[in-house]
Amino acid sequence: MPTTSFADYSYSAIDRFLRYVQIDTQSDPQSSTNPSTEKQKNLSRLLVQELRAMGLADVELDEWGYVYATIPANTDKTTVPTICFCSHVDTSPDVTGAGVKPIIHYNWNGSDIRLPDDVTQVIRVGDHPDLRQQIGNDIITGSGTTLLGADNKAGVAEIMDAANYLLTHPDVKHGRIRLLFTPDEEVGRGTEKVDIQKLGADFGYTIDGEALGTLEDETFSADSVRITIQGVSTHPGFAKGKLENALKIAAELLTALPKEHLSPETTEGKEGFVHPTHLDGNQDQAVLEFIIRDFNEVGLQEKETYLQNKLNDILAHYPGSSAQMVVKEQYRNMKEVLDQHPAVVDNALEAIRRSGLSAERRSIRGGTDGSRLSFMGLPCPNIFAGEHAFHSRLEWVSVQDMQKAVEVIVNVAQVWEERS
Incomplete structure (x- = not known):
């Protein structure tokens, strides 16, 4: 040799x-x-x-x-x-x-x-x-x-x-x-x-x-997720019973994410995560961006379903609001x-x-x-x-x-x- x-x-x-x-x-x-x-x-x-x-x-x-x-x-x-x-x-x-x-x-x-x-x-x-x-x-x-x-x-x-x-x-x-x-x-x-x-x-x-x-x-296998939340906007002085603040809906979703697992700061080895990376918007509309990581596609899909279900649970309390969740493949x-x-x-x-x-x-x-x-x-x-x-x-x-x-x-x- x-x-x-x-x-x-x-x-x-x-x-x-x-x-x-x-x-x-x-x-x-x-x-x-x-x-x-x-x-x-x-x-x-x-x-x-x-x-x-x-x-x-x-x-x-x-x-x-x-x-x-x-x-x-x-x-x-x-x-x-x-x-x-x-x-x-x-x-x-x-x-x-x-x-x-x-x-x-x-x-x-x-x-x-x-x-x-x-x-x-x-x-x-x-x-x-x-x-x-x-x-x-x-x-x-x-x-x-x-x-x-x-x-x-x-x-x-x-x-x-x-x-x-x-x-x-x-x-x-x-x-x-x-x-x-x-x-x-x-x-x-x-x-x-x-x-x-x-x-x-x-x-x-x-x-x-x-x-x-x-x-x-x-x-990792990797996807990105973009969630666009459409709230109900109105003048805050006349908002009682009408306003559904998109920023607050976004904040609820972030708060609902687990603190002891499923995040980069609490995982290691082969554990995947759901990680928010960007938030932008106002009371009318808010955009949340996430990266989803796992070592296999089944794990990715489970985490994306988890995020969608959390979003749906929160939206159930805001009948006038809606959200669109778009998943994009990054790499495998x-x-x-x-x-x-x-x-x-x-x-x-x-x-x-x-x-x-x-x-x-x-x-x-x-x-x-x-x-x-x-x-x-x-x-x-x-x-x-x-x-x-x-x-x-x-x-x-x-x-x-x-x-x-x-x-x-x-x-x-x-x-x-x-x-x-």
């Missing part, structure tokens, strides 16, 4: 990452455009420039904000599948991504990390158990007023560095490799405009996972597809082991672009990128974990070539 050497390699992932996170690429769930925010293309255009500077000719940024690129095969074998590596350029709408100031905490000593621009933001070791494995490593954080953007700019930087390695080390044999950088993953639309035929890959990997050495081959559990293509997972686990790590398969309480890509015909598990505490001001990533992710990506390409 050949071992790829990185002993003399000058990694570029960290320098790239520090540049990328300072570009605001926050997506917008309320937008109807593609991409949801035009500023995401600022990073996409930079990636195109850097890929071309590496010597790649087949690089494209399309009108929807997707970057496609090809690393040509350098093997004589004709049976090697085309592999795709994918990450998303957008950051979460939950916390601002404007004005990110990345900080490297060199040779971290194991103490809590207080972020300087907001001293109330403290990354406490007791709250982040994976930090215990990082003593002596270099930890990158934000400054306390923004997220960092490791989700998923760590993955973007790692793919770019792995591409650089493969192009400068022709002795590492591999088949044709496609790179894909997507917008809008954080708002559930990361694959909406992907051209699978143009991508032309047989199997894929998102680089968007958490802990070192992990491979995620199972995700990738495991259903991946189980039909065991080599996709097996080869990745081997690549992780070749990188000197203990390989661990995990289920993820979330989703990646790989969830949808798998059902679009590109079986696509998720490899760790090293990102932690994502969607928060306490987000962090380890320099050493990012470098290991680069090694894993390179080794994945090599394992596929060897086993074909």
Whole structure:
């Protein structure tokens, strides 16, 4: 079994990452455009420039904000599948991504990390158990007023560095490799405009996972729910016996949700949830938005029925009001597809082991672009990128974990070539 050497390699992932996170690429769930925010293309255009500077000719940024690129095969074998590596350029709408100031905490000593621009933001070791494995490593954080953007700019930087390695080390044999950088993953639309035929890959990997050495081959199944409540509006001075306030009806529905289970803050493992994410309106009309999560479709349907029944019970007390509940599929559990293509997972686990790590398969309480890509015909598990505490001001990533992710990506390409 050949071992790829990185002993003399000058990694570029960290320098790239520090540049990328300072570009605001926050997506917008309320937008109807593609991409949801035009500023995401600022990073996409930079990636195109850097890929071309590496010597790649087949690089494209399309009108929807997707970057496609090809690393040509350098093997004589004709049976090697085309592999795709994918990450998303957008950051979460939950916390601002404007004005990110990345900080490297060199040779971290194991103490809590207080972020300087907001001293109330403290990354406490007791709250982040994976930090215990990082003593002596270099930890990158934000400054306390923004997220960092490791989700998923760590993955973007790692793919770019792995591409650089493969192009400068022709002795590492591999088949044709496609790179894909997507917008809008954080708002559930990361694959909406992907051209699978143009991508032309047989199997894929998102680089968007958490802990070192992990491979995620199972995700939530996910739906969104939008409830529009139509109340009865009238002048409040003459409202007795007439007014049915849509905001109060919405509030009753939220209050009726259980407090001890069925929510993100009270569930773990394979437990799903019903999670309100947005409320807007006035006394005449109110709109509630939810995300529903479970590991199978039966669980999704049960939770949606539960929500509909709660809504119906409340509306029974408001005879003049009505509501419409619209369910929209977001993504499904990738495991259903991946189980039909065991080599996709097996080869990745081997690549992780070749990188000197203990390989661990995990289920993820979330989703990646790989969830949808798998059902679009590109079986696509998720490899760790090293990102932690994502969607928060306490987000962090380890320099050493990012470098290991680069090694894993390179080794994945090599394992596929060897086993074909």
